[in-house]
Amino acid sequence: MKLPVLPPVAPMLAKSVSTIPAGASYEPKWDGFRSICFRDRDQVELGSRNERPLTRYFPELVAAATTELPARCVLDGEIVIATDHGLDFEALQQRVHPADSRVRMLAEHTPAAFIAFDLLALDDRDYTQRPFAERRAALVQALSGSGQSFHLTPATTDLPTAQRWFHEFEGAGLDGVVAKPLTLTYQPDKRVMFKIKHQRTADCVVAGYRVHRSADDTIGSLLLGLYTASGDLAPVGVIGAFPMATRRQLFAELQSLVTTFENHPWSGAAHGADERTPRKNETSRWNAGKDLSFVPLRPERVVEVRYDHMEGRRFRHTAQFNRWRPDRDPLSCTYAQLEQPRAFSLGDIVPGLDAGNA
Structure with a gap:
């Protein structure tokens, strides 16, 4: 690969806080496998939070990356499996299996999706030292033509909207909200974002x-x-x-x-x-x-x-x-x-993110 940001990269992390802070960009907190996706034309690698490759476990995402993503890019996001009842983390765990035949069978029957929420590189440009507001704008443009497997996470700078998401989206299997300062640079393995989870x-x-x-x-x-x-x-x-x-x-x-x-x-x-x-x-x-x-x-x-x-x-x-x-x-x-969250559709959070359409 010849990218301005090369694997392995440890993802930027979040620290837990009790309330949603003001003055930030807010996103749903997805419940899946954290991954950084590297694409250099026909070469695709999926890294993990511990910097070990996930590539062999998600062949459907490797194939989709070559048709849905810009030719040369590095994205931070979450690998998830969508069902009619929300996200299914247990089905995701089943994918980490030593038998290639089983991995490919599961890839066909329970396809995964990649929810992108940050941009580290695009073409020859390294975005890691740019503020998040700029990275987000470039990410939106880069994924404007993405397909059924790679999706852009919703984001807002409106605090009341983030508070509503915190309560509504749990019914689709999401587990809170992430807040990112708009001036934040990308800092691998540093807890510089904020996560607010249900307790x-x-x-x-x-x-x-x-x-x-x-x-x-x-x-x-x-x-x-x-x-x-x-x-x-x-x-x-x-x-x-x-x-x-x-x-x-x-x-x-x-x-x-x-x-x-x-x-x-x-x-x-x-x-x-x-x-x-x-x-x-x-x-x-x-x-x-x-x-x-x-x-x-x-x-x-x-x-x-x-x-x-x-x-x-x-x-x-x-x-x-x-x-x-x-x-x-x-x-x-x-x-x-136990409190039962009201059911909420994944397709209402990210259009096209429905069971069988990941």
């Missing part, structure tokens, strides 16, 4: 724990569950950000609740268990050396956690500990307590 709380049942990698008598993470309308305890996520002293204390406290797998709701024979239910002697499909086995607990302890949004029946990201709830009956910890 909610839920009371969950502690159903098990994993030991810490450094000691067998220390908690690594707690496995959380919520009861369904039919009375099954469904896995909903984990919490794990505890000080080391708290991890040891929790290990001692929870020993009286340790039970057998046969008597646990996630035994595998339990009604309602699915492929995402934690298993005995489980290992990670993403990291063959990572042990995901857990110690089952009687579901008698309740914890209040903070979370941003759901992906299906689970927390999209790791939840955060808020407080213990000894006053709550575990059976009262159901999905009914």
Whole structure:
């Protein structure tokens, strides 16, 4: 490749803030794989947040880049998969697979899209030292003729519009708003943008724990569950950000609740268990050396956690500990307590971004 900005490039990052700041450019916060797309005529490379190439996992985007993008350009954006029910991050994760045949089958059946939100280079011009307002204007012009796979994210400088997006777009699977100062240059791997994400709380049942990698008598993470309308305890996520002293204390406290797998709701024979239910002697499909086995607990302890949004029946990201709830009956910890965003169409956010049209 002969571009003014060459791979690998670490994407510019955002720091979390509690409110949407004034005087910026605002965009929806997309929930996918962050990627920088490099195109030099017939050569296309998709970089990732950790600077490792994603190119082989998205052959449909590589092909589309050669017909939809300017001949020589570098774009920052997000790879997403659109469905009738919003963005599908789980389907996106399935694409990172060692078998090329499976990757190509999924590319045909669940095609991905690239949502562009910044411009690093165009032809022989390096835009990284130019203010964001100028980069945005050039990006809009560069993508004016893009097709079904590459899309321009909406943006506004109107704060009330950004506040409305924050609430409305969650119903399509987006998880907040990003604010960019108009004078901001592109700064790789620096947290110089701002992200505002939804924050909610839920009371969950502690159903098990994993030991810490450094000691067998220390908690690594707690496995959380919520009861369904039919009375099954469904896995909903984990919490794990505890000080080391708290991890040891929790290990001692929870020993009286340790039970057998046969008597646990996630035994595998339990009604309602699915492929995402934690298993005995489980290992990670993403990291063959990572042990995901857990110690089952009687579901008698309740914890209040903070979370941003759901992906299906689970927390999209790791939840955060808020407080213990000894006053709550575990059976009262159901999905009914969770706030349900009003459904919103992806096509109303980005025209053409609909299931099957990515």
